Amino acid sequence: MLASASRAPAPPKTQPDLKHNFSIPPPATMAGAPDPYHQGNIRMTLEDQELWKSFHEIGTEMIITKPGRRMFPHCKINISGLVPYAKYILLVDMVPEDGFRYKWNKDKWELAGKAEPQPPYRTYLHPDSPAPGSHWMKQPVSFLKLKLTNNALDQHGHIILHSMHRYHPRFHIVQADDLYSVRWSVFQTFTFPETSFTAVTAYQNTKITKLKIDNNPFAKGFRDEGTNSKRRASRGRSDTEHLAKKLNPTVKDSDQDRSQDLRHSCEDRAALKESGEVKEERFSPWGGVSDRESSHVLGQDSPVGSEARDVYSSEQLVPGHSSYQPYRFHEYGKLQSPSSSSVGSGTGSRVPDIATVPEHEGKAAAHEPGPTHCPPNLASTPQDYPGVLNMAVGQAKPAMLSHHPLYAPYGPEQALGQWGGASSAQYPPAPPTHHHHHHHHLATDYSTQAVHHGYHHGNVSDWSQYPLFSYSCW
DNA sequence: TCGTCTCTCACGTTTGAACCGA
DNA sequence: ATCGGTTCAAACGTGAGAGACG
Numbered sequence: 001m002l003a004s005a006s007r008a009p010a011p012p013k014t015q016p017d018l019k020h021n022f023s024i025p026p027p028a029t030m031a032g033a034p035d036p037y038h039q040g041n042i043r044m045t046l047e048d049q050e051l052w053k054s055f056h057e058i059g060t061e062m063i064i065t066k067p068g069r070r071m072f073p074h075c076k077i078n079i080s081g082l083v084p085y086a087k088y089i090l091l092v093d094m095v096p097e098d099g100f101r102y103k104w105n106k107d108k109w110e111l112a113g114k115a116e117p118q119p120p121y122r123t124y125l126h127p128d129s130p131a132p133g134s135h136w137m138k139q140p141v142s143f144l145k146l147k148l149t150n151n152a153l154d155q156h157g158h159i160i161l162h163s164m165h166r167y168h169p170r171f172h173i174v175q176a177d178d179l180y181s182v183r184w185s186v187f188q189t190f191t192f193p194e195t196s197f198t199a200v201t202a203y204q205n206t207k208i209t210k211l212k213i214d215n216n217p218f219a220k221g222f223r224d225e226g227t228n229s230k231r232r233a234s235r236g237r238s239d240t241e242h243l244a245k246k247l248n249p250t251v252k253d254s255d256q257d258r259s260q261d262l263r264h265s266c267e268d269r270a271a272l273k274e275s276g277e278v279k280e281e282r283f284s285p286w287g288g289v290s291d292r293e294s295s296h297v298l299g300q301d302s303p304v305g306s307e308a309r310d311v312y313s314s315e316q317l318v319p320g321h322s323s324y325q326p327y328r329f330h331e332y333g334k335l336q337s338p339s340s341s342s343v344g345s346g347t348g349s350r351v352p353d354i355a356t357v358p359e360h361e362g363k364a365a366a367h368e369p370g371p372t373h374c375p376p377n378l379a380s381t382p383q384d385y386p387g388v389l390n391m392a393v394g395q396a397k398p399a400m401l402s403h404h405p406l407y408a409p410y411g412p413e414q415a416l417g418q419w420g421g422a423s424s425a426q427y428p429p430a431p432p433t434h435h436h437h438h439h440h441h442l443a444t445d446y447s448t449q450a451v452h453h454g455y456h457h458g459n460v461s462d463w464s465q466y467p468l469f470s471y472s473c474w
Numbered sequence: 475t476c477g478t479c480t481c482t483c484a485c486g487t488t489t490g491a492a493c494c495g496a
Numbered sequence: 497a498t499c500g501g502t503t504c505a506a507a508c509g510t511g512a513g514a515g516a517c518g
Contacts, residue, residue, distance in 0.1 A: 063509085066482080070507070103479075150481085163480075201481045202509095209509070218508045221487035 042173060044190040047076035047140045052194040054211055059109060060197035061208045068147030068158040072216045075143040075169055075195065082133030087177045089129035090136065091187075092143055093122070094159050097166035097196055104204035112164065119152045119160040123172075130176050150201060161199040168196035 046052060051073050052060075063069045075092060082088060096115060103112035124146045128135065149158040161167055174187035203209040213219040 072508085213509070216508065218488055218506085220489085220508085222509055 042079065042081035042188055044080075044171060044173070045078045046192045046195065047078060048073050049194065051215060052192070055208065056194040056196070058207045058211065059205055060195075061200045061203055061205060062148055062197045063203065064148040064150040064161050064163060064199045064201060066149060066151045066154075068149045068151075068154065068156060070144065070147055071197075072212055075146065075171070076140045077143075077171060077190075078140050079136045079173065082137055082173070083175075084132060084134040084137070086133050086175055087130040088133060088136060089174050089176050089179065089182065090126035090141060091129075091172040091174065092124045092126070092146060092159075093170050093172070094148070094161055094167040095170050095191075097168055100165070101162070102164050102166065102198060107205070109198065109204075115165055116162050119162060122157065122159045124157075124159055125179075130178055136173075148199065150199070163199050163201045166196060166198050168193070 055073065062071050096118065099115045101112045101115050102109045104110075124143065126141065126143060127145070128141070147156070147158040148161055149156075150161060150163050151158075152160055154160055168191055171190045172187050173190075174182055176182035198204075203212070213222045
């Protein structure tokens with residue numbers, strides 16, 4: 001069906017356009033761009049920011065299911081600064097927030113050990129890709145159809161995540177006339193702190209459930225609204241809490257309490273890992289609950305040091321989160337530096353498994369040893385938060401880039417070796433794509449890529465021939 | 475064996491796109 | 497060609513219970 005489907009649901013109605021106000025005035029800060037295609041002034045802002053913040057303050061949770069579940073809120077962004085006539089592709093991937101697994105204990109999140117090995121890494125390609133800059137800037141770009149799954153064997157191209165682990169979406173813009181000639185060297189990455197979430201198979205925090213119900217149209221049936229026909233919103237362990245609350249409104253577990261708890265857990269976490277202070281971020285229960293305490297909140301969030309944090313909060317290229325080893329986080333500091341570019345730098349790069357491209361026939365991604373342009377590195381400060389670009393992959397290691405253009409979620413050690421080696425295929429080739437219009441997703445995985453670059457780079461078609469899902473990462 | 479923690483599934487409600495006839 | 501009603505698939509959280517694990 002219409003390729004447009006995935007764009008913001010009909011701009012016409014459904015979109016109250018809550019906030020367009022985001023067209024934030026680009027602080028022209030970015031360094032100048034050597035060439036138009038190289039522009040460093042691309043800006044991205046998150047739509048529905050208020051909604052995201054509401055969730056973030058409590059500790060966003062996203063359901064992941066076997067068949068795949070949409071996010072709510074879903075990712076919707078505004079882009080500016082693109083060359084109107086140049087074509088770009090938009091990608092989204094989910095980056096582990098840290099190297100831990102969590103558990104919900106009573107009314108707060110606590111650490112529950114190391115994170116599990118990253119499942120097949122997938123990247124969602126916006127169905128409109130590639131499209132001219134004018135198209136992307138025309139209206140908010142929605143990733144409504146992006147789905148999250150906990151099924152490592154998923155064949156639909158959904159993004160695979162681990163339950164009880166924290167992640168945050170990362171948006172990439174790559175200038176490319178078509179999926180076969182992607183200039184990976186020119187891609188830029190953005191992240192928004194308030195979009196971080198904990199993947200769960202069932203909601204843990206009842207406050208999150210309520211927020212979802214109150215804001216997601218499809219959950220209307222569960223709203224109280226006078227006719228409290230259905231009042232629920234509580235799950236297991238918190239039932240009692242809920243009940244009490246109901247019976248005695250005054251008992252409400254205010255946000256504060258909640259935050260308190262969260263904060264608490266954060267501290268645990270901090271303690272657990274190496275401390276490290278970090279600059280806090282305004283809303284996160286994880287990172288520091290906004291209001292009070294901000295001050296010391298810190299570290300909590302990530303094992304990484306402050307530097308890392310910076311990286312994180314400002315959008316940048318998070319060269320991959322190492323999955324579990326905290327120590328690895330230190331590398332961030334380095335990457336962080338302007339030169340960061342290095343995508344591949346230190347941490348080996350990881351090429352994304354471009355998944356899902358529903359409704360886009362035949363698009364595939366490919367990278368070519370492009371002209372490694374190196375965008376001026378604009379070291380953006382964490383404060384640039386609304387979306388400043390931070391990195392461009394290009395410069396770092398051209399060579400590598402050409403093959404492994406994107407991030408490197410794993411530590412250096414894990415990187416290539418891992419991908420390269422075990423290649424392929426334990427997953428059946430992903431056939432679906434080829435014959436159907438819908439469901440055409442391109443997926444490649446690192447191993448594939450590794451293999452690939454062995455021959456030549458990037459030709460999508462080739463890519464598509466590789467096994468769709470591979471466990472090479474295990 | 476028992477308890478805890480996760481995950482899964484059927485279910486009723488909503489939304490919205492696709493159909494269809496006037 | 498347009499309008500209005502109908503149908504149907506997809507999306508949601510619920511809540512019970514299955515499974516895995518210690």
